[in-house]
Amino acid sequence: xxxxxxxxxxxxxxxxxxxxxxxxxxxxxxxxxxxxxxxxxxxxxxxxxxxxxxxxxxxxxxxxxxxxxxxxxxxxxxxxxxxxxxxxxxxxxxxxxxxxxxxxxxxxxxxxxxxxxxxxxxxxxxxxxxxxxxxxxxxxxxxxxxxxxxxxxxxxxxxxxxxxxxxxxxxxxxxxxxxxxxxxxxxxxxxxxxxxxxxxxxxxxxxxxxxxxxxxxxxxxxxxxxxxxxxxxxxxxxxxxxxxxxxxxxxxxxxxxxxxxxxxxxxxxxxxxxxxxxxxxxxxxxxxxxxxxxxxxxxxxxxxxxxxxxxxxxxxxxxxxxxxxxxxxxxxxxxxxxxxxxxxxxxxxxxxxxxxxxxxxxxxxxxxxxxxxxxxxx
Numbered sequence: 001x002x003x004x005x006x007x008x009x010x011x012x013x014x015x016x017x018x019x020x021x022x023x024x025x026x027x028x029x030x031x032x033x034x035x036x037x038x039x040x041x042x043x044x045x046x047x048x049x050x051x052x053x054x055x056x057x058x059x060x061x062x063x064x065x066x067x068x069x070x071x072x073x074x075x076x077x078x079x080x081x082x083x084x085x086x087x088x089x090x091x092x093x094x095x096x097x098x099x100x101x102x103x104x105x106x107x108x109x110x111x112x113x114x115x116x117x118x119x120x121x122x123x124x125x126x127x128x129x130x131x132x133x134x135x136x137x138x139x140x141x142x143x144x145x146x147x148x149x150x151x152x153x154x155x156x157x158x159x160x161x162x163x164x165x166x167x168x169x170x171x172x173x174x175x176x177x178x179x180x181x182x183x184x185x186x187x188x189x190x191x192x193x194x195x196x197x198x199x200x201x202x203x204x205x206x207x208x209x210x211x212x213x214x215x216x217x218x219x220x221x222x223x224x225x226x227x228x229x230x231x232x233x234x235x236x237x238x239x240x241x242x243x244x245x246x247x248x249x250x251x252x253x254x255x256x257x258x259x260x261x262x263x264x265x266x267x268x269x270x271x272x273x274x275x276x277x278x279x280x281x282x283x284x285x286x287x288x289x290x291x292x293x294x295x296x297x298x299x300x301x302x303x304x305x306x307x308x309x310x311x312x313x314x315x316x317x318x319x320x321x322x323x324x325x326x327x328x329x330x331x332x333x334x335x336x337x338x339x340x341x342x343x344x345x346x347x348x349x350x351x352x353x354x355x356x357x358x359x360x361x362x363x364x365x366x367x368x369x370x371x372x373x374x375x376x377x378x
Contacts, residue, residue, distance in 0.1 A: 060372075061337060064340050065340060075220050075225070077347070079227075080226055084339075085340035086231075087238075089238075089336035089338060090239070090336075092315060092339060094238055094241050094293040095296075096320055097286070098282075098287060098288070100330075102286045103320070103326055104375055105282050106170075106279045108174070108180055110170065112169070112184035113316065115188045116309070117308060118309040120290065120293070120294030121304040122199050122304055124153070125298070131150075134146035137209075147209060147295075155289070156288070158288050158290055161191075166280055166283040169183055170283070192310070196306050204305075206299055211229075213229070214229060254278075257278060318361050319331060322365075323335075325370075327373040330373030330374075333372055338360065341357065341360050
C-alpha cells in the first residue's frame with residue numbers, strides 16, 4: 001500500500017460523515033484516510049480544497065429585478081410586481097422541490113406529480129368548509145389556525161397517496177424513462193377522475209380567509225405600493241420550507257445520505273444502506289410538499305379544479321430544468337426567476353407573458369446547458 005495511505009482502526013478524532021460498522025456499513029471495514037508521509041509532527045497533511053459556492057445564479061434574481069425597474073418606470077408598481085413575483089416563485093418552489101428531489105435521487109420522471117397538487121387543494125376546501133367560522137373571522141390568528149390544519153391535512157393525504165402511487169405505479173418502471181412518462185401520466189388521469197368522483201367535476205371556490213384578503217400600503221413614492229397580504233404569507237411559508245429543506249439536506253444524517261445518493265447511488269448501497277427506503281421516503285415527502293403547494297396555489301387562484309395539477313405541470317418542469325435536474329437550490333432560484341419574469345412580462349408585454357417562461361429557459365440553457373446548479377452525476 002502506498003505510504004501516503006494508512007489504515008486507522010482505533011478511535012478516530014475526525015470520524016467519517018457516513019457511519020461505520022453497526023450503522024449501515026459492513027462490520028470490519030477499515031476507513032482509509034489521506035495523510036502526509038509519516039506521522040511525525042512536521043509531516044504535512046493532505047487537505048481537500050473546498051469547492052467555491054457559485055453566487056452567479058443567485059445574483060441573477062437581483063439582476064432581473066433591477067433590470068425591470070427602469071422598464072416598469074414606477075417604483076411603487078415595480079415593488080408590487082416584485083413581491084407578487086417572489087410570492088408566485090415561492091409557491092412554485094414548494095411544489096417543484098419534491099419533484100426535483102424525486103428525479104435527483106430516484107431518477108424518476110413523475111408526470112403524475114400534478115395529482116398531489118390537486119388533492120392537496122381539494123382537501124383544503126373540505127377543511128375550510130368545516131372551519132367556516134374561523135375563516136370568516138376578522139382575527140388573523142383564527143384565520144391562521146384554520147389555514148395550518150388545512151395544510152397539514154393536505155400534506156398527510158398527499159403523502160399517503162404518494163406512498164400508494166410509488167408502490168403501485170412507479171416501482172414497476174424504475175429505470176425505464178419512457179414507461180415512467182406514460183404510466184405516471186396515466187396515473188394522473190386516474191387521480192383526476194377519482195377527484196371528480198369524491199368532490200365533483202365542477203370548479204370549487206377556495207376563498208382567502210377574511211384577515212388575509214386585500215392589501216396594505218408600503219410607503220414608496222407619493223401613492224405608496226400595494227402589497228397583498230396573502231402574498232407575504234406565501235413568501236414566509238416558502239422561506240420556511242426552503243430553510244427546512246436546506247437544514248435537512250445539509251445538517252442531518254438523512255440529508256447526507258440523500259445527497260450522497262443523488263451523487264453516487266452505488267457508493268451509498270456499498271456502505272450497506274437500503275437506498276430503496278430513501279426512495280420511498282423522498283417520494284412521500286415530495287408528494288406531501290406538492291399537497292402543501294396545492295393549498296398555496298389554490299388560495300393564490302382562489303378556486304380549484306380537478307385539472308389544476310396538470311395545468312401547472314409544464315411550469316414545474318420548466319423550473320427544474322432551469323435550476324438543474326436534482327438540485328434543490330437550483331429549483332429555488334429557477335422558481336424565483338420564473339415568478340419575477342412572469343409578472344414583469346405580464347405587465348410590460350401581456351401578449352408575450354405566456355412565452356416568457358419558455359424564453360427564460362432557452363436563455364438559461366444556452367448559457368448553462370445543464371441548468372443553473374447542475375448535479376454532477378447528471
